[in-house]
Amino acid sequence: MAYEKKIPVDLDCPLRLTMSLIESKWKSCILDELRSGEPLRPSEIHKRLPEATPRVLDIQLKEMVEDGLVAKTIYPELPPRSEYKITDLGMSLIPIIDQMLSWGREHFDIFERKYGKRK
Amino acid sequence: MAYEKKIPVDLDCPLRLTMSLIESKWKSCILDELRSGEPLRPSEIHKRLPEATPRVLDIQLKEMVEDGLVAKTIYPELPPRSEYKITDLGMSLIPIIDQMLSWGREHFDIFERKYGKRK
DNA sequence: TCATATACCGAAAAAATTTTCGGTACTTGA
DNA sequence: TCAAGTACCGAAAATTTTTTCGGTATATGA
Numbered sequence: 001m002a003y004e005k006k007i008p009v010d011l012d013c014p015l016r017l018t019m020s021l022i023e024s025k026w027k028s029c030i031l032d033e034l035r036s037g038e039p040l041r042p043s044e045i046h047k048r049l050p051e052a053t054p055r056v057l058d059i060q061l062k063e064m065v066e067d068g069l070v071a072k073t074i075y076p077e078l079p080p081r082s083e084y085k086i087t088d089l090g091m092s093l094i095p096i097i098d099q100m101l102s103w104g105r106e107h108f109d110i111f112e113r114k115y116g117k118r119k
Numbered sequence: 120m121a122y123e124k125k126i127p128v129d130l131d132c133p134l135r136l137t138m139s140l141i142e143s144k145w146k147s148c149i150l151d152e153l154r155s156g157e158p159l160r161p162s163e164i165h166k167r168l169p170e171a172t173p174r175v176l177d178i179q180l181k182e183m184v185e186d187g188l189v190a191k192t193i194y195p196e197l198p199p200r201s202e203y204k205i206t207d208l209g210m211s212l213i214p215i216i217d218q219m220l221s222w223g224r225e226h227f228d229i230f231e232r233k234y235g236k237r238k
Numbered sequence: 239t240c241a242t243a244t245a246c247c248g249a250a251a252a253a254a255t256t257t258t259c260g261g262t263a264c265t266t267g268a
Numbered sequence: 269t270c271a272a273g274t275a276c277c278g279a280a281a282a283t284t285t286t287t288t289c290g291g292t293a294t295a296t297g298a
Binding site: 009011012013014015016017018019022023028029032051067068089092093095096097099100101102103104105107108110111112114115 | 128130131132133134135136137138141142147148151170186187208211212214215216218219220221222223224226227229230231233234
């Protein structure tokens with residue numbers, strides 16, 4: 001396989017288990033994009049997260065499918081079409097995503113002051 | 120400086136801002152250990168998180184101090200003594216830690232079945 | 239015909255993170 | 269005297285994650 005984590009998830013501690021499912025660079029954002037329940041094509045996800053390379057989205061979506069957070073449907077069409085849809089398990093993480101979103105919005109100014117505007 | 124992140128926190132998106140403060144390997148666990156408000160010495164934190172090397176705890180605590188999640192007190196004694204205490208800002212992340220803890224406990228069995236017991 | 243788009247994958251490079259090891263300096267207890 | 273503990277830091281190695289680049293295959297529209 002092209003790319004594989006040594007240990008898929010961390011089973012030692014419930015906190016690290018949860019973290020290991022969402023801690024890589026774009027997974028939490030992908031969950032947020034899929035939260036409506038509407039299935040999205042990879043190119044559409046890339047349009048919504050343009051700073052992520054298509055390759056890394058591909059890799060992380062694959063892991064999320066493996067972990068059961070997202071379901072993939074491949075349509076045997078040409079040109080190829082596939083869709084990713086959040087699962088019930090993935091949806092159960094949305095309250096955590098929500099809390100992180102509102103924490104980030106609430107405390108944004110502290111870090112903007114501290115580390116300055118970027119871009 | 121010995122070790123420094125290129126970009127301390129990610130200011131582009133509130134979700135990634137929050138994630139960037141806690142996503143490295145032991146930060147969420149450190150917050151959980153400090154949540155009582157009781158200051159802990161580095162050696163004590165290491166005792167509670169024995170799988171983390173003292174070096175990585177040292178590095179991550181330093182970043183957490185820099186980010187304002189933890190406060191450090193150095194006592195000018197010999198042998199040296201220092202203590203880390205969670206700040207109000209760090210404490211405001213505890214509800215997120217709690218949700219991740221209970222999510223992990225709730226869904227532990229799925230991943231144990233899937234990826235097997237380790238250790 | 240030819241560029242573009244679709245989805246995906248391999249391989250290598252680059253970057254980031256963590257581990258390992260050793261060293262500082264001083265104390266206490268065996 | 270000597271091992272162990274305290275906190276910390278530098279440097280290099282190892283590992284993990286992300287980026288970059290190119291390639292597969294086919295269809296559509298200019």
